[in-house]
Amino acid sequence: MSDTQPTRAFAPATVGNIICGFDIFGLALGEPGDEVEARLRSEPGVVISAVHGDGGRLPTEAARNVAGVATIAVLAESDMQDVGIEIEVWKGLPISGGMGGSAASAVAAVVAADALLQTELSSEALLRCASEGERGPKGDTHPDNIAPALHGGIVMVRPDEPGVVIPLPVPAGLSVALVHPDLELETNEMRGILPRELPLTQAIRQWADCSALVVGLYEADWDLIRRSLVDRVAEPHRSRFIPGFEAVKTAGLEAGALGVGLSGSGPSMFALCRTATEARTVASAMAEAFAEAGIEGADTHVSEVANTGAHMVETPA
Amino acid sequence: MSDTQPTRAFAPATVGNIICGFDIFGLALGEPGDEVEARLRSEPGVVISAVHGDGGRLPTEAARNVAGVATIAVLAESDMQDVGIEIEVWKGLPISGGMGGSAASAVAAVVAADALLQTELSSEALLRCASEGERGPKGDTHPDNIAPALHGGIVMVRPDEPGVVIPLPVPAGLSVALVHPDLELETNEMRGILPRELPLTQAIRQWADCSALVVGLYEADWDLIRRSLVDRVAEPHRSRFIPGFEAVKTAGLEAGALGVGLSGSGPSMFALCRTATEARTVASAMAEAFAEAGIEGADTHVSEVANTGAHMVETPA
DSSP states (O other), X not given: OTTOOOEEEEEEEEEESTTTOTTTEEXXXXXXXXXXXXXXXSSXXXXXXXXXXXXXXXXXXXXXXXXXXXXXXXXXXXXXXXXXXXXXXXOOSOTTSSSOHHHHHHHHHHHHHHHHHTOOOOHHHHHHHHHHTTOOXXXXXXXXXXXXXXXXXXXEEETTEEEEEEEEOOOTTOEEEEEEOSOOOOHHHHHHTSOSEEEHHHHHHHHHHHHHHHHHHXXXXXXXXXXXXXXXXXXXXXXXXXXXXXXXXXXXHHTTOSEEEESTTXXXXXXXXXXXXXXXXXXXXXXXXXXXXXXXXXXXXXXXOOSOOSEEEOOOO | OTTOOOEEEEEEXXXXXXXXXXXXXXXXXXXXXXXXXXXXXXXXXXXXXXXXXXXXXXOOSGGXXXXXXXXXXXXXXXXXXXXXXXXXXXXXXXXXXXXXXXXXXXXXXXXXXXXXXXXXXXXXXXHHHHHHTXXXXXXXXXXXXXXXXXXXXXXXXXXXXXXXXXXXXXXXXXXXXXXXXXXXOOHHHHHHTXXXXXXXXXXXXXXXXXXXXXHHHHHTOHHHHHHHOOOSSSHHHHGGGSTTHHHHHHHHHHTTOSEEEESTTSSOXXXXXXXXXXXXXXXXXXXXXXXXXTOTXXXXXXXXXXXXXXXXXXXXX
């Protein structure tokens, strides 16, 4: 394998939860995303040669970096611990932004490493390896970002079968306006502020809306999708950490969004829209509302829901 | 309208919840069911001339009988309070059996009354009138039996839009084994024993499974349907009121059922099966397990999920 060429993979930004489906639904944008290049090295083990675009904030020790941990998992999965891999990471996504940045790095790493090693791991194995990088403090994994980053489209994951990704239909045109304010919220802290129990009356409403969203996607029923996009779980507790949340939500809805909510655990907010054109209008309205709330210069991203997830990209010459 | 002929409607047994979808999913059998005949009378208001098949236990005062209340609601909905209707009820379903008996009576009554009066009420109005008969002690309605009894098939209802019935696909062959032990559980009491809160970790699993069931129905994916049929809400609290519950569930699953659980709030238990033939085997196994637990002679009913809900039937000459 000494003349093996470097491999480079891209994995997109993702939106976890999709408002009503806390911990179970996720979708992939076309861009932006993270890229990881993998190269063989003579010494066994995984090293990170560089991380770009993180302002120097991410650890470059492989065992403490999600892309590194995911790459180590690929070697373990393939029983190739005697092989050495060097990875280089280009962050296109913000850290702790709620845009699935750590999932994108982990997924790009496993896809690049799998291609480098020609291991042709199953998608279940790729998911498992990428999830290693994202374990929470209790060892739990929440593949609602990993799964769409890997597979693209809109997917469902279930806690009882974390390796199984269930694809959902994507109605033609369905687009995302993603707005990232210059704030950071730590995912694990954001999990901690949620109550451990949910009133049964609210839980019933939540599974009614999750189920209705699935029907809406199958039937391409925009109105049902709109009516199902209600978050009774995270939004009531997390939205107060985001200055202007209500104003941004209102602005997005008034600009025509089907629904507006937290992207993952925030602080990014996103809107689902019927077309990319609508999503551009919505994104501007949301960014403007952030500015009026004192958060200037929020980044906006508009993309159709992308049926292509992570994929190989050319290695620059 | 003095020469108007009597009208008679049938409404089928229904299974509420469908294991994973507490308060939101329901399905209709082809039979058994209740029938209601409506006739004009000269005096305004609603009277019940007779109720058959209830062992004399149901009230015959219209305002205290679900079929009577539903008929009164039809007159109010149509602004025809000066018209008089006499109804006669044939109970084919047990009282407090978990087979949607009161929903069937209410639905048969509104369908018969609507036909008698030629009011051609919308399905939303029929649902609303039938639901009047089924209000709980807090004035809440749970149309997860009313909706399938009226529309047939498998349907979803959402607490936030109680008048909206969302039909779900029925995979070819999908059948029900319904087993009614000679026990009675009062629906409202069975609601009272449920905790008011659900751990978030369990709630997440429940909306994952509700959503997965919808996907399974759309994709006719028997294995996904099977894996989604888990009840973390009612079964842990209600099953202990049903002697032999665990043995009956195990017997049904071992006989090939996709899932076994409480029908509504019980005591009837039901199984979802891939074919009517399978459902017959499963029903026998479940009844036998009830007998071994000391509950002899449980009634069994086997039916494909019926896409026809309530419908007019011939008035016997």
